[in-house]
Amino acid sequence: MDKRNYCVILAGGQGSRLWPMSREKKPKQFIDVLGTGKSFLQMTYERFAGCIDADNIIIVTNEAYRHWVIDQIPGIKYENVLMEPMRRNTVPAVTWAALEVKRRCPEGRLIVSPSDQNILDYEAFQKDVLRGLDFVGNNAALLTMGATPTRPEVSYGYIQMADMVDSGAHIYKVQSFTEKPANEFAKIFYESGEFLWNTGLFMWSADTFLNAVKGASEEFAGIVQKVVSAYSNGEYIADLLMELFTKCPNMSLEQSVLEKADNVDVMLCHFDWADLGTWAAVHEALPKSSMGNVVIDSKSLLYDCKDCIIKLPDGHVAVVQGLEDYVVVEEGNVLVICKKGDQKNIRKFVNDAQLNLGEEYV
Numbered sequence: 631m632d633k634r635n636y637c638v639i640l641a642g643g644q645g646s647r648l649w650p651m652s653r654e655k656k657p658k659q660f661i662d663v664l665g666t667g668k669s670f671l672q673m674t675y676e677r678f679a680g681c682i683d684a685d686n687i688i689i690v691t692n693e694a695y696r697h698w699v700i701d702q703i704p705g706i707k708y709e710n711v712l713m714e715p716m717r718r719n720t721v722p723a724v725t726w727a728a729l730e731v732k733r734r735c736p737e738g739r740l741i742v743s744p745s746d747q748n749i750l751d752y753e754a755f756q757k758d759v760l761r762g763l764d765f766v767g768n769n770a771a772l773l774t775m776g777a778t779p780t781r782p783e784v785s786y787g788y789i790q791m792a793d794m795v796d797s798g799a800h801i802y803k804v805q806s807f808t809e810k811p812a813n814e815f816a817k818i819f820y821e822s823g824e825f826l827w828n829t830g831l832f833m834w835s836a837d838t839f840l841n842a843v844k845g846a847s848e849e850f851a852g853i854v855q856k857v858v859s860a861y862s863n864g865e866y867i868a869d870l871l872m873e874l875f876t877k878c879p880n881m882s883l884e885q886s887v888l889e890k891a892d893n894v895d896v897m898l899c900h901f902d903w904a905d906l907g908t909w910a911a912v913h914e915a916l917p918k919s920s921m922g923n924v925v926i927d928s929k930s931l932l933y934d935c936k937d938c939i940i941k942l943p944d945g946h947v948a949v950v951q952g953l954e955d956y957v958v959v960e961e962g963n964v965l966v967i968c969k970k971g972d973q974k975n976i977r978k979f980v981n982d983a984q985l986n987l988g989e990e991y992v
Contacts, residue, residue: 776826787828
């Protein structure tokens with residue numbers, strides 16, 4: 631395996647849209663949502679371990695979740711678990727990881743990955759990853775990975791393709807990013823053939839990304855340079871990391887860095903992809919009954935139910951009648967029954983439960 635290749639897995643989020651199964655103390659990346667016997671984090675790590683040296687797989691998480699990482703990824707090195715000093719959007723976490731890769735390998739290139747994706751064809755996935763890492767190793771490009779849309783999905787981001795950059799690797803210039811469009815725009819994007827789903831998988835060399843970050847914000851450039859200098863001199867950087875996180879814009883990578891850069895490309899993926907951030911997405915990813923229902927590792931009796939998803943704790947039974955397009959999920963002290971297609975309200979439910987009922991319910 632090429633020692634210049636690194637992987638950064640982002641595993642610090644709360645995953646509130648998969649509440650109540652995903653909870654504050656143990657969020658979705660550490661639980662077996664699909665009933666496979668493996669958590670999202672374990673499946674993600676396994677995918678990358680087939681093409682990237684284990685010593686080069688870095689996991690960025692929250693201090694409160696470090697024990698889950700150690701427990702689920704046995705043998706991972708202490709220095710390969712980066713613990714965020716505070717919750718923020720993805721930019722400071724990825725910046726910190728890029729700085730760490732640069733410290734270890736000045737020619738290092740990395741792929742950044744969420745920990746909650748469904749990718750079944752590991753061989754095709756690994757080929758695309760290695761092809762992309764070679765590309766960013768030879769070109770000063772910020773490379774995104776895009777999946778061909780199979781429907782006008784409103785819960786995904788979209789990437790508009792422009793001119794071809796590399797026909798062999800199916801890489802195009804990026805024209806624009808659109809985050810979670812309205813129904814009418816999602817349909818236009820799907821039918822045009824010019825747009826890909828934004829997988830949230832990104833590749834670049836450490837130097838190329840750090841230069842892009844510095845170019846995106848003058849204030850942020852200053853703190854990034856201070857951290858680079860501290861790393862180079864072997865200094866203690868805890869205070870600088872806190873400054874890095876507090877000064878970073880609380881926006882996505884696309885908004886704060888990629889949309890401001892002129893060297894952004896997109897690679898067309900050759901593997902099936904799905905984001906598993908919502909119960910609707912989990913339903914879409916799993917095998918269904920003749921009525922479109924998904925029952926995850928649970929005992930249930932369903933009568934006149936259609937397109938529902940059911941998940942209960944061991945020893946519990948669900949008897950459900952007359953529901954269509956519903957989520958019925960119980961975990962611990964919370965049972966949620968809500969419309970599957972109305973996932974934006976899940977976060978409202980979580981906030982209301984926390985405010986009105988107490989911290990023990992979230």
